[in-house]
Amino acid sequence: MLSFVLLLLLISGAQASYYGVVFSYSVGELQPFGYPVTEDWRMSFSSCEEFDSWFCRGDCSPYPIYLVDESRGEWCQKVYIRRVSLYLNTYSDVYSPPNWIENRNAIVSSTYGWHLDLRNRSDINKPGSSPRTNIIPLVRVPSNCQRNINLLVSDPDGDDIRCRYAVYPECNICTPPSVLNVSSSCSLSFSPTNSSNEGPYVVQMVMEDFPRQTITLTVNSGGQQVATTSDSISSIPIQFVFRVDPAAPSCTEGEYLPRFLPPTPEHGAQISTNDSETLEIIVRAEATQAETTEILISGPAGVTKSSSGSGNFTLTWTPVASDRGLNKTLCFVVQANSSGSVYQSDLRCVLVTAVSHPSTTAPPLTTTNQPTTTTPLASSTPNSTPVPGPNYVLALDAMISTTLSMETDSATIMNLIKEELKRQGLPSDITLKLLSSRLVGVTTPAP
Structure with missing residues (x-):
């Protein structure tokens, strides 16, 4: 298990007043060191100072953290953006932030779980990204007024998105708010209630994406698993506070x-x-x-x-x-x-x-659903002094990771390398020659 929420692990203890989290991640095109993954962690506390104290021990300046908004005297929301490169695999964890604010469903300690599935998908020929949504940290409604909260959800891969309340171990105490119902279509409904039910409630939800057809998921080692329309791929937490105000x-x-x-x-x-x-x-x-x-x-x-x-x-x-x-x-x-x-x-x-x-x-790189191989590339910038004949590009210390097989797809691999070198500024008429089963040579035309 690779845990890559390093800074989030600094948040522990029982002093801050927690208002929830919304998480999502997106996957870019294949790069030499894996797939670039951008994580978006937006967390909310009762003040911005509490966020800084818990998240980065009082000094958030070294980290890519942005203030989203604050409602003074109630909550502050900030977003932490983390970029990592990961290989074809799955990543999961359960995390416990500080204690929730006081609430009517008697939830004290907070927990949320997340699951990232970065296996290669046969339908899109790359790992998928998570579904996305958002909500403010504190939603409020008078006790005598009907209210429907329709989460705006989207999925970069066109998957079917479903919502539900979290269950253990996705939460510690998982009691859902008695005054709020959630549908699988990610809509929450509140009906008028009496004054005895007024107050704040903790909402702990999970949003999942399901493929719209049966697909195959492939890990780095080549192992495969079939996922049907009933199998969730990734799951992300949605947590916030819902307050029932006086009529x-x-x-x-x-x-x-x-x-x-x-x-x-x-x-x-x-x-x-x-x-x-x-x-x-x-x-x-x-x-x-x-x-x-x-x-x-x-x-x-x-x-x-x-x-x-x-x-x-x-x-x-x-x-x-x-x-x-x-x-x-x-x-x-x-x-x-x-x-x-x-x-x-x-x-x-x-x-x-x-x-x-x-x-x-930049033009996208496409891949096919094959076991991953790693191919060294020998290259460097062309000689700056014009000489007769082709210029050889030599000695770039780089590793290219691809889901294609070098034994059966060498031509496709070389074409992808050529397109990337052209994008980096080399001439469009460069030629590539396979030197061995593991090395690719690159030449540029004579000036």
Whole structure:
């Protein structure tokens, strides 16, 4: 078992007030040292100082950690982005953060489990990425108002996504909130309840992806396993706090509960921007019997918010490198205040994508479902002094890992190497010659 959540293991003990986690991972194209995996850990505590203290012992400056948002006096959410290179295998762990905030379902110690399946999939010829969703750390609703929370879910591989409450050992105490029901389609429903059920509840969920057809999963050593439409591939935790507030004078949207107005994008809208530009999203909301005071968000790194008056907000997103080409879920709610009571709008989420300029998009490498072999590549930069005849590229100390077999797919391997060398700047008419069963020679044409 390879544990690669090293910094998360620094969080232990029983002092901080935990508000939950949402995790996802994405897999890039095959590189010489394995598949690049980008992990997105967003964790929430009762303050930003508690996050820093628990996560990185008070100093988070050396780590790729971004502030997402905070609701002062309640919660702070930050996201930790980790990039690793992994080989075809599965990775699982169960992790215990600090204790939850006080809650009605009597859950004290927190635990969540995750499972990454990085075996080569026969349907997409590479490891798959996890499903994705998002939610703010604290969702609240008056006790007398019906509320449906429809999680916006997506999957880069087109898998079937299902949600459920966590079970041991995915959680320590797994009592689900009595006031909230979850469906396999990742929708949560709350029905009006009496005042005796008011208060915060811990929500511990798991989201899984299932293939839409029977596929074969292959590990580095060549071992295979068949996965049907009933077999989950990866599983990720979704944990947050759901608070039942005192009854509102009215449950009609736009009175006490804020109502979204145009040009606010609809739930599920897909918005893209060039990866070198900043995206702006306008959000408007009204509550005629209350004052709209703030917008709370949970989204990718680089999201900020501003207000230009009551009910008028602007969300801006400046993509970071790890966002390129990925659908990222941005969620928000608007809060209103009246006579000391706080009212929240529906949760609204959109998909934002940073698209590379066509001229800078690297061509993808494709592979087939074969046992992995490792092939050394002998090369270097061409001689800078023009000489007659071909220039030989020699002595680059590199290892290329591929799921192709050198014995049966040497031509395909050399073609992939050639395309990568061309992408790195070598001439388009370079030729490759197989020197032996393990070495590939590269030549460039004479100037």
